[in-house]
Amino acid sequence: MTFTVADAVTGLPDGPYDAISCVATIHHPPFAQVLTCFRRRLAPGGTVVVVGLYRAQAPVDHILAALASPANAVVGWLKNRGRPAPRPVSMTARTRPADMAFGEIAREAREILPGARVRRRLFWRYTLVWRRRR
Numbered sequence: 577m578t579f580t581v582a583d584a585v586t587g588l589p590d591g592p593y594d595a596i597s598c599v600a601t602i603h604h605p606p607f608a609q610v611l612t613c614f615r616r617r618l619a620p621g622g623t624v625v626v627v628g629l630y631r632a633q634a635p636v637d638h639i640l641a642a643l644a645s646p647a648n649a650v651v652g653w654l655k656n657r658g659r660p661a662p663r664p665v666s667m668t669a670r671t672r673p674a675d676m677a678f679g680e681i682a683r684e685a686r687e688i689l690p691g692a693r694v695r696r697r698l699f700w701r702y703t704l705v706w707r708r709r710r
Contacts, residue, residue, distance in 0.1 A: 584610045592619035599627045600701075603674040607681070611688040618708045624689065626704040627697075633677035636696070644698045678702060 582588045584598065585605050596614045614624050632641050676684075681702060682694040689706040696702055 584613060588613060588617060591617035592622065593617055594619050594622045595625070596622070597625045600629060602626055602628045603630075603676065604672055607676060608684050608688060611685060615689055615708070620708055620710045622708050624692075624704070624706045624708075626702075628681065628702050628704065629674035629700055630678040630681055630696075630702050631674045631676060632700065634679065637678060640696060640698060641700065644700065648699060674700070 580589060580593075583605075584602070596618055598610070598614075602610055611624075618624060630637070632638055678694075678696055681704070685692045685694050685704050685706075689704075692704055692706040694702060694704045
């Protein structure tokens with residue numbers, strides 16, 4: 577088994593890959609360009625799995641955000657056992673908020689990756705799973 581960590585647009589070797597994953601980063605580069613790159617490099621029968629961030633826009637997004645905000649605070653409190661904790665170095669990089677709404681993400685994903693399953697999740701996340709036919 578071989579793992580590769582690379583820039584999704586310019587640094588991903590040709591492949592083919594049996595699995596491609598992207599966690600909480602796909603909102604930084606051009607979305608459609610990254611998915612197209614993944615589609616081209618995925619082996620027949622391979623799977624793309626994305627955990628991404630979306631911008632709240634639809635009423636259901638705001639409902640989930642209202643549920644996620646206190647849940648996020650509780651999870652942080654439980655994780656740190658109620659005591660303040662400094663941010664780990666791994667969480668100090670500059671960030672960029674998501675600029676695509678869930679509906680836009682789902683439309684583009686299904687256009688580029690026909691049959692992709694895109695689902696809203698808590699904490700302003702979504703999952704995208706696509707399996708390339710053999």
